[in-house]
Amino acid sequence: MPGPRTLANLVEFFWKDGFSRIHEIQQKHTQEYGKIFKSHFGLQSVVSIADRDMVAQVLRAEGAAPQRADMGSWQEYRQLRGRSTGLISAEGEQWLKMRRVLRQRILKPRDVAIFSGEINQVIADLIKRIYILKSQAEDGETVTNVNDLFFKYSMEGVATILYESRLGCLETSVPQPTVDYIEALGLMFSMFKTSMYAGAIPRWLRPFIPKPWREFCRSWDGLFKFSQIHVDNKLRDIQCHMDRGESVSGGLLTCLFLSQELTLEEIYANITEMLLAGVDTTSFTLSWAVYLLAWHPEVQQTVYREIVKNLGERHVPTAADVPKVPLVRALLKETLRLFPVLPGNGRVTQEDLVVGGYLIPKGTQLALCHYATSYADENFPRPREFRPERWLRKGSLDRVDNFGSIPFGYGVRSCIGQRIAELEIHLLLIQLLQHFEIKTSSWTKAVPAKTHGLLMPGGPIHMRFVNRK
Numbered sequence: 114m115p116g117p118r119t120l121a122n123l124v125e126f127f128w129k130d131g132f133s134r135i136h137e138i139q140q141k142h143t144q145e146y147g148k149i150f151k152s153h154f155g156l157q158s159v160v161s162i163a164d165r166d167m168v169a170q171v172l173r174a175e176g177a178a179p180q181r182a183d184m185g186s187w188q189e190y191r192q193l194r195g196r197s198t199g200l201i202s203a204e205g206e207q208w209l210k211m212r213r214v215l216r217q218r219i220l221k222p223r224d225v226a227i228f229s230g231e232i233n234q235v236i237a238d239l240i241k242r243i244y245i246l247k248s249q250a251e252d253g254e255t256v257t258n259v260n261d262l263f264f265k266y267s268m269e270g271v272a273t274i275l276y277e278s279r280l281g282c283l284e285t286s287v288p289q290p291t292v293d294y295i296e297a298l299g300l301m302f303s304m305f306k307t308s309m310y311a312g313a314i315p316r317w318l319r320p321f322i323p324k325p326w327r328e329f330c331r332s333w334d335g336l337f338k339f340s341q342i343h344v345d346n347k348l349r350d351i352q353c354h355m356d357r358g359e360s361v362s363g364g365l366l367t368c369l370f371l372s373q374e375l376t377l378e379e380i381y382a383n384i385t386e387m388l389l390a391g392v393d394t395t396s397f398t399l400s401w402a403v404y405l406l407a408w409h410p411e412v413q414q415t416v417y418r419e420i421v422k423n424l425g426e427r428h429v430p431t432a433a434d435v436p437k438v439p440l441v442r443a444l445l446k447e448t449l450r451l452f453p454v455l456p457g458n459g460r461v462t463q464e465d466l467v468v469g470g471y472l473i474p475k476g477t478q479l480a481l482c483h484y485a486t487s488y489a490d491e492n493f494p495r496p497r498e499f500r501p502e503r504w505l506r507k508g509s510l511d512r513v514d515n516f517g518s519i520p521f522g523y524g525v526r527s528c529i530g531q532r533i534a535e536l537e538i539h540l541l542l543i544q545l546l547q548h549f550e551i552k553t554s555s556w557t558k559a560v561p562a563k564t565h566g567l568l569m570p571g572g573p574i575h576m577r578f579v580n581r582k
């Protein structure tokens with residue numbers, strides 16, 4: 114099988130900082146070597162697949178407990194500290210058990226629809242915050258670095274669901290425990306890269322290059338610690354009610370605690386890993402959506418007109434309203450096609466497979482190149498253009514699976530937080546457009562994407578939020 118050799122990869126990744134251009138390298142290698150190729154990294158190798166049908170074939174052939182990648186370093190940290198694995202780091206029976214439990218609570222749109230009220234309270238705070246930031250701006254309209262705002266929104270939103278409590282991220286004076294929490298998330302932000310380096314350095318080399326492993330453990334310590342504080346607070350609260358003989362009902366954490374299907378350590382691990390997975394992913398997507406809308410005012414106007422026609426100018430939407438505005442859903446799909454937060458995904462084959470005419474033995478690490486397939490002409494005509502309507506058929510959303518763009522993955526190991534992320538993003542985009550026309554300002558620059566574990570804006574995005582009349 115063709116593909117880049119070890120030396121070329123070392124130069125590309127370590128010398129030319131390829132870790133921040135993984136999405137571009139995917140495309141470059143696909144052009145050079147074809148839609149299936151093998152990259153060599155010393156004794157290890159990865160088979161990359163950048164073809165929609167081959168990706169579909171691999172994912173449709175999955176067994177009951179697919180493996181994404183070698184999570185050795187994550188599992189080693191957990192063993193070291195006596196912690197449990199969560200959904201991201203677990204494998205086999207352990208993963209199946211936890212996935213079964215969480216699947217019942219948050220996988221379907223109707224499971225998360227009940228969180229509309231909580232999310233809308235967070236949105237109300239975000240909109241207040243935008244008015245405050247505008248009032249402090251030189252031109253009375255520009256919000257600088259919108260990702261900072263969306264980061265706080267995503268963290269507050271997902272914490273509201275995961276911890277069943279508010280953190281105060283969107284308040285003018287953020288409470289100290291939340292500041293500490295945001296710091297811990299800052300550590301988390303560099304996690305993907307740290308984890309890449311930590312995982313890449315073999316154990317015997319650690320005494321000579323100790324920093325990556327040390328930082329890796331330090332970031333996890335911070336994440337677990339903060340998550341545990343908030344989980345414990347909630348659990349104490351539940352316990353108090355139970356001790357007083359009161360009946361207890363609530364959201365995700367309450368259900369997990371009451372059902373006792375997961376141990377306390379498994380709850381900590383899953384809440385920690387879900388928070389890790391649920392903040393930057395959502396905030397980057399929101400930043401890109403707003404960026405695209407500002408640069409394409411005609412698209413923004415069409416989406417706004419649909420919202421006003423089908424929901425009204427000020428109606429606060431709930432999950433039940435989202436299907437009435439198919440263009441908002443199409444806008445999210447198109448944003449994630451152009452900027453898939455996870456530009457690639459992994460699978461370790463659990464059986465021998467024949468893909469693209471090649472025999473892929475069991476145990477091979479595959480890289481599914483979602484960024485490359487999202488930009489392939491044959492999957493999406495005029496792929497560089499931002500055209501949300503490409504996802505619509507006769508005015509409603511096209512439900513046909515398109516393996517060219519599967520930003521949440523596919524199948525039994527797909528994103529468990531997809532419906533939470535969609536709810537947070539749909540409800541916020543509707544209300545943002547009801548309140549403001551989003552425009553570029555004189556400070557707004559073209560922002561390229563860069564990979565930092567996730568595909569993220571390569572610079573700050575500044576936007577004007579002009580009040581609707």
Ligand code: HEM
Binds near residue numbers: 271398455524529
């Ligand atoms: C725009 C937002 C998001 C995107 C694009 C996204 C994307 C993804 C992708 C591509 C995967 C891998 C799927 C696969 O291997 O097939 C994944 C896994 C996962 N995501 Fe998300 N995600 C988002 C938001 C969230 C949120 C809000 C949460 C939690 C509340 C979350 C929790 C998880 C977890 C726990 C996994 C691992 C699932 C498992 O291995 O069973 N994600 N996500």
